[in-house]
Amino acid sequence: MRADPIQRAIDEDVVRVLYAQDPIAFFSHWFSIAVFIAIYWPHVPSPSLFIACFGFYAAANCASLALWICNRRYPRLVSPRDWIYLHAVRSVLLYTGPGFAVWFAFQSPQTDLPLLHTVLLVTLAAGVFMSNGFDLLNFSTSIPFLLFPSILLHFGSHTFDRTILAIVLAFFFCAINVYAMSYRKLFRQVVQARVDQQYLAESLAAQKRVAEDASLAKTRFFAAASHDLRQPLHAIGLLAASLNDPAATPAQHAKTAGHIVYNVEALNQLFNQVLDLARLESGSTQVVRLHFRLSELFERVGSQYRPQAAAKGLALRIAPTSMVVYDDPVLLERVLSNLLSNAVRYTEEGAIWLGLRRAGRQNGGYIEVRDSGVGIAPAEHARIFEEFYQVANPQRDARQGHGLGLPTVKRLVGLLGGELLLRSAPGRGSVFRFAVQAGDASGIVASLNDPVTGVSAAQGRQVLCIDDDPSILEGLSSLLQRWGCSVHGVPDEAGALAVLAGGFVPDAVLCDYQLANHRTGAQALTAVRGALARAGHGKVVTLLITGDMASAELTALALQGIPVLHKPVTPARLRRTLDMLWQQAELDNGRPAGALLGDDTVGAVGAVGAGAACAAADRAGEAGKSREAAGSP
Structure with a gap:
């Protein structure tokens, strides 16, 4: 060359x-x-x-x-x-x-x-x-x-x-x-x-410049992330100290607890957004493409943001379409959710429009999100895709977001094989568009809006928790017990086998990935599943919880049928995931539900693992639901 x-x-x-x-x-x-x-x-x-x-x-x-x-x-x-x-x-x-x-x-x-x-x-x-x-x-x-x-x-x-x-x-x-x-x-x-x-x-000079630019970007990233992480942590520390005030009334304690919960949720949301970007950068996010009706996805995201738009007096218009697309509905929903969230946040009057335009494409079209908001100056078009950069938020008010939505959208669109295009000017609103590929109506196996059973499947379940951190084990056990579960918490693989030997038969096994004595959760789950199989109980749901963003071993675990959740895991996310796994196991007549769940994965339960293609088709109706279970923003 x-x-x-x-x-x-x-x-x-x-x-x-x-x-x-x-x-x-x-x-x-x-x-x-x-x-x-x-x-x-x-x-x-x-x-x-x-x-x-x-x-x-x-x-x-x-x-x-x-x-x-x-x-x-x-x-x-x-x-x-x-x-x-x-x-x-x-x-x-x-x-x-x-x-x-x-x-x-x-x-x-x-x-x-x-x-x-x-x-x-x-x-x-x-x-x-x-x-x-x-x-x-x-x-x-x-x-x-x-x-x-x-x-x-x-x-x-x-x-x-x-x-x-x-x-x-x-x-x-x-x-x-x-x-x-x-x-x-x-x-x-x-x-x-x-x-x-x-x-x-x-x-070498070019590589040096790239390394210097990357180092500078990393420094800016961590500086901004540190600021946004310290704010809720500082608030939580002050609020927690006030709980020890003996003169405070129960009403004041309740108000303080509510503020703590609010800051914990804000902190968790920021962590999830940062980890989302890190997983996208690491290349561990997988794409599972399905044939689905675009109108169903539009209706899903539209129903989420109509109340917010109505509260500001905005009209959220969704153009009708009969288009069937072949794409990843979960990642596509995340893209549209971020774009609509920004449109609602930065539009004070007028309307927001979501729809599909053919624009001369024979095999697909362009999804567009239009708003009549403040608009973006041409000089800012490139910078808005930088992490933690916000045009209209110089005070870095966390209530206006953290500036991670558009960087995530740009990377997700690129991962799906497209390019995010922007047309905007101050006072004239903004238009974001990207291409999608046409699908085949005969390939649709389920609706994205098929309901999942609303009744919790946790009541009366027996759960075995394995974690070498006493505080996490205590919090997990307490949470599951409030859901009506019978819980045994152990710090390691040996303790889990001892509990099983004592006659405890779990419906689910929750295990941390990094355990003491250089053991991993994968090894512990293998031992537990083997012991249960020898005792004639091979239908247990297993769930691995990890703080690792990406590794070859985690992908291998998915192929073994071991679902994975990435920390931090909210209670709602954990409950939703367990309910889905239990329901899936029952629907499959006892067949183990294997999937890789979490912010870095795509598709529904069964979308990754052995027989991924068939499982993805079987679970197409759960695509959006699994993203909710994964706690995606």
Whole structure:
């Protein structure tokens, strides 16, 4: 792929070297003209032809100097290759004169003139080798015109000494061409080494700039994230301290607790958004494409934001469409949710429009979200996709978001294979659009809005919790017990096996991923499932909870049928996930429900794992519901 840059570099170097030696060659050729005239002057054969020949030689030498001056003054007048062609033409004109002038030596009565003229030609040929040998074109347009006439005339004289001289000249011609080939090869290697070194230097400089930019972006990211994380943490600390005030009334305690819950939820939302971006950057987010009706997805996201829009006096209009698309409904819902959330937040009056435009696309169209809000200045179009950057929130009021929505949207659209386009101007609202691919109506297996059983499946369930952190284990056990579950909490794999040996048969096993003594939750779950299978209980739901964003082992766990949730896990998210897993296990007649759940995954229960494609089709109706279970913003 780098042949063209190398060849251009070689051409540029050839031009520099060729034209650098032309001033010396100019004076050398005038000296040669003077010597030729001196040796022929006593007996000039065919004076008119002689004058014409050496007049042509002198004119060609002057033209050569004019070409050199033009190259020096206007180096970009033509391309390097064209300068080489022009120099080759100059070589033809310049070396034709002395080469064909050997004919005058054979016409002269002086018998030593052919030998003397040949010596001068060999001298000029040596100069050509030094100045033009590294370029095939210029070398091949110089040497033949210098030596061929002399070789032919010496052979044609039919005398022994002239024939020997002709053979020597022919050998010299071959030898100088062989050496010129080696010269050109060496020259190319030197230039290629220089180009490689320059290419490497430029590549290292570019990588250094990228690393510096990434480091700067990382610094800005953590500075902004630190600010937004510290705010609710600071508030929680102050509020928690006030709970210890013995003079506070129960009503004040309740109000303080409510503020704590609000800040915890804000903190959790920010964590989820930051982890969302991190998982997208790490490449662990998977795409599961389904055939579904776009109108159903529009109605889902529209129902979420109509109340907010109505509260501000805005009209949220959703254009009807019969389009069936082939895409990931979960990731697409996240994109539209973020875009509608921003549209509602930054629009004070008017309307918001969501719909599909064909725009000339034969196999799909463009989803557009339009608003009549404040708009975005062209200078800000690129910056709004930076993390934590908000045009209309210089005070960084957390109630207006954290500036992570649009960066997430841009990455999600890119992950789906599209490009997020923006058209906006101050006071004229904004339009966000991206392409979607048309699907096949015959491939639809369920509606996105199919309801999931509303009754909780947790009541009366037996749950085994494995976590080496006592506070998390206590909080998890307390939460499950409030839901009506019978809970056994143990710190490790050995404790879990002991509980099972005591006759406890769980309906679900919840396990942390990183356990003590260098054991993992995957190993613990394998041991627990094996023990239950040996006891004849192989239908237990298992759920792994981890703080890891992405790893090859987590993907392998999904293939084993072990669902995964990523911390932080809200109670609503955990309950929804357990309900779905229990319901799925019952619907599948005891078949284990295997899926990778969480913000970094896509599709419904069963969308990832063994038989992923069939499971995704079976669970298409649960696509939006699983995202809710995953706690996505």
